[in-house]
Amino acid sequence: MWLTIDPxxxxxxxxxxxxxxxxxxxxxxxxxxxxxxxxxxxxMDLTINPxxxxxxxxxxxxxxxxxxxxxxxxxxxxAPTPLPADAAARADVRELLxxxxxxxxHLGIPFDEVRQELEHVIANWTMQVEEESP
Amino acid sequence: MWLTIDPxxxxxxxxxxxxxxxxxxxxxxxxxxxxxxxxxxxxMDLTINPxxxxxxxxxxxxxxxxxxxxxxxxxxxxAPTPLPADAAARADVRELLxxxxxxxxHLGIPFDEVRQELEHVIANWTMQVEEESP
Amino acid sequence: MWLTIDPxxxxxxxxxxxxxxxxxxxxxxxxxxxxxxxxxxxxMDLTINPxxxxxxxxxxxxxxxxxxxxxxxxxxxxAPTPLPADAAARADVRELLxxxxxxxxHLGIPFDEVRQELEHVIANWTMQVEEESP
Amino acid sequence: MWLTIDPxxxxxxxxxxxxxxxxxxxxxxxxxxxxxxxxxxxxMDLTINPxxxxxxxxxxxxxxxxxxxxxxxxxxxxAPTPLPADAAARADVRELLxxxxxxxxHLGIPFDEVRQELEHVIANWTMQVEEESP
DNA sequence: GTGGTCTAGACCACT
DNA sequence: GTGGTCTAGACCACC
Numbered sequence: 001m002w003l004t005i006d007p008x009x010x011x012x013x014x015x016x017x018x019x020x021x022x023x024x025x026x027x028x029x030x031x032x033x034x035x036x037x038x039x040x041x042x043x044m045d046l047t048i049n050p051x052x053x054x055x056x057x058x059x060x061x062x063x064x065x066x067x068x069x070x071x072x073x074x075x076x077x078x079a080p081t082p083l084p085a086d087a088a089a090r091a092d093v094r095e096l097l098x099x100x101x102x103x104x105x106h107l108g109i110p111f112d113e114v115r116q117e118l119e120h121v122i123a124n125w126t127m128q129v130e131e132e133s134p
Numbered sequence: 135m136w137l138t139i140d141p142x143x144x145x146x147x148x149x150x151x152x153x154x155x156x157x158x159x160x161x162x163x164x165x166x167x168x169x170x171x172x173x174x175x176x177x178m179d180l181t182i183n184p185x186x187x188x189x190x191x192x193x194x195x196x197x198x199x200x201x202x203x204x205x206x207x208x209x210x211x212x213a214p215t216p217l218p219a220d221a222a223a224r225a226d227v228r229e230l231l232x233x234x235x236x237x238x239x240h241l242g243i244p245f246d247e248v249r250q251e252l253e254h255v256i257a258n259w260t261m262q263v264e265e266e267s268p
Numbered sequence: 269m270w271l272t273i274d275p276x277x278x279x280x281x282x283x284x285x286x287x288x289x290x291x292x293x294x295x296x297x298x299x300x301x302x303x304x305x306x307x308x309x310x311x312m313d314l315t316i317n318p319x320x321x322x323x324x325x326x327x328x329x330x331x332x333x334x335x336x337x338x339x340x341x342x343x344x345x346x347a348p349t350p351l352p353a354d355a356a357a358r359a360d361v362r363e364l365l366x367x368x369x370x371x372x373x374h375l376g377i378p379f380d381e382v383r384q385e386l387e388h389v390i391a392n393w394t395m396q397v398e399e400e401s402p
Numbered sequence: 403m404w405l406t407i408d409p410x411x412x413x414x415x416x417x418x419x420x421x422x423x424x425x426x427x428x429x430x431x432x433x434x435x436x437x438x439x440x441x442x443x444x445x446m447d448l449t450i451n452p453x454x455x456x457x458x459x460x461x462x463x464x465x466x467x468x469x470x471x472x473x474x475x476x477x478x479x480x481a482p483t484p485l486p487a488d489a490a491a492r493a494d495v496r497e498l499l500x501x502x503x504x505x506x507x508h509l510g511i512p513f514d515e516v517r518q519e520l521e522h523v524i525a526n527w528t529m530q531v532e533e534e535s536p
Numbered sequence: 537g538t539g540g541t542c543t544a545g546a547c548c549a550c551t
Numbered sequence: 552g553t554g555g556t557c558t559a560g561a562c563c564a565c566c
Contacts, residue, residue, distance in 0.1 A: 010549095012556060023232070026239035038538065049558050054539070062464075065240070069275050071538045071566035089241035093234065094251050098157070100230045101255060105160035106199070107223035111256050117228045118252060121235060122245050141471050146550060183551060280565060291500070294507035317566060333508070357509035362519045364502045366425070368495060369523060373428035374467070375491035379524050382495060386520060389499045390513050412564095414541060440553065451543050456554070473551035473553045 002037060002045055013048060017056035022065060025076060027126045032078045036066060136171060136179060147182060151190035156199060159210060161260045166212045170200060270305060270313060281316060285324035290333060293344060295394045300346045304334060404439060404447055415450060419458035424467060427478060429528045434480045438468060 003020040005013050024030040036042075039057065043050040057074055060066045068074045104114050137158075139150040158164040170176075173191065177184040191208055194200045202208045238248050271292075273284040292298040304310075307325065311318040325342055328334045336342045372382050405422040407415050426432040438444075441459065445452040459476055462468045470476045506516050 007557095014556080019233070019236075022240055023236045026236040040538085049560095050539095051559090052557065054541095055556090057539080063240075067276055068539065069566090070278075070280060070540095070564085072275075073538060086241065089243055090247065090251060092241065093238050093243055093248060094255055096234045096237065097248075097252050097255050099153075100227065100234065101259070102153075102157045102160040103230065104227050106156055106197075107220065107226060109223055109227055111259075113224065114227060114231075115252065115256075117224060118231050118249065121228055121231050125235070125245075141474075141551095142469055144472075146472060148550080186551065189550090275566095282565080287501075287504075290508055291504045294504040320566065323565090331508075354509065357511055358515065358519060360509060361502065361506050361511055361516060362523055364505065365516075365520050365523050367421070368498045368502065369527070370421075370425045370428040371498065372495050374424055374465075375488065375494065377491055377495055379527075381492065382499075383520065385492060385496050386499050386517065389496055389503060390517075393503070393513075409542095416541080442553085451545095452554095453544090454542065456556095457541090459554080470554065471551090472549085472555095475553060 002042065005046060005048075007048070014052050014056040014059070017053060018059055021056075021060055025065065029126070030076050032076050034076045036074045036076070038073060136176065139180060139182075141182070148186050148190040148193070151187060152193055155190075155194055159199065163260070164210050166210050168210045170208045170210070172207060270310065273314060273316075275316070282320050282324040282327070285321060286327055289324075289328055293333065297394070298344050300344050302344045304342045304344070306341060404444065407448060407450075409450070416454050416458040416461070419455060420461055423458075423462055427467065431528070432478050434478050436478045438476045438478070440475060 003017065003024075005016040005020070007013060009016065011019075021030065021036070036057070037045065039050050039053045042053050046053075057066065057068070061068050061074070065077060066074050067077050101111065101114060104111070137151065137154040139147050139154070141147060143150065145153075155164065155170070170191075171179070173184050173187045176187050180187075191200065191202065195202050195208075199211055200208050201211050235245065235248060238245070271285065271288040273281050273288070275281060277284065279287075289298065289304070304325075305313070307318050307321045310321050314321075325334065325336065329336050329342075333345055334342050335345050369379065369382060372379070405419065405426075407418040407422070409415060411418065413421075423432065423438070432438075438459070439447065441452050441455045444455050448455075459468065459470070463470050463476070467479060468476050469479050503513065503516060506513070
């Protein structure tokens, strides 16, 4: 019903949870004010330690993605980032894209196909919510 | 004169070396058969432990990016990956692009701007070789 | 009409109530013998659990700030602390001021400005009664 | 030799460590590039769990106060905040000072004495490095 | 019920 | 040697 993580991945489990929640929010599969499962609940579900989920939730709260209300639960925040257009943010994205192109080159994929893949991913946005934690 | 790495970064130093070499190759700043600096040389240059560079070179060789010839030195390999168009490779790129879009969303950057940034990075390819691992 | 509390804050709600009442008294916005709203009344107003307000009132009574008279209501006490000048109290204030200066340092604010801010706060005392617990 | 914390305080131990390190830096008892004791070392010294210190160090790094160099240790950062004068920072200090004055009022300490105490604390800055974690 | 803190002890990655 | 992650299980504060 909820997210699936891979304990054997080289990216830590708490980070996988963070990434997955952020991905779900970006894809509108998780809307503002939605209540996330409680730490213990999710821990049981994933059969991992509650501390690991607590760490993920704390980091997400620190990033302003979710908010914790004492004794009530944790909820998805309203506005992700109301800033109009940050230069640092654009540089950040540019750097990520550079890394994608570097890897594409070493996989033998021409830039044209990267463009196509980007269009493909954008077109199917909000559709695939499963599978994004290798 | 050669690559610059940041010991403070949370990405391990050996990984920074790997990323930098692969980026230079992708940008044709390092062409096949080019000789890389020796481990000791580079270690002195960066004032870091030779073991760290050895680890990076080993991993690069394992990936088929460079070639170590005993007694001669280490050299950039010829063809990165001559496969025409691997499905797994495309899925790999698609996944990376998904992550970029997720982060762009949380930075408040619309998809249009991501497209623009991709074009910008492709247009300036092979030009900027400095600075991509902080 | 009355105090406003923030359930999102990391300081507990009952503590916010305590702080707010004490601040209002210190600023003479609440004078001795004034009747506070009843627990049920306030609970309805803030739409929070009556237990939370009861806890705050209990603590305020324990500190001698307010007085609960069964069947009549709760009232602001007369003299906060008539002691002339307690050494322990001064040490207490000194410690708090130390913390302020430490934080000011890490915010890049020189001590001169802290002095100015103190004068500013003292000058505008009893004027602003809203907003001091987010 | 190093900091002393109180396990029975209502402020969590990891927070006490954070506060103490920041206080020492503010008082120049800890200068940039100084190496902090290792997690295990400090854990032995304080006879508390290494995880608790790890949490404190991580938070301090997140705040930009210290920096971790993989496999080497943790060090005090150089510039705390080079910003000239932030309005939000001043408001932050103002809010803290308001709280100090509120408490001073309830302790029966007049504002004049608060002023004196502030001068006293500033005058003796960098002198007392012991005792600030009640 | 909720999340927050702490302990004990383990394993891993990096230098 | 360093810090980073995870587990098991405990206790507490808040609502």
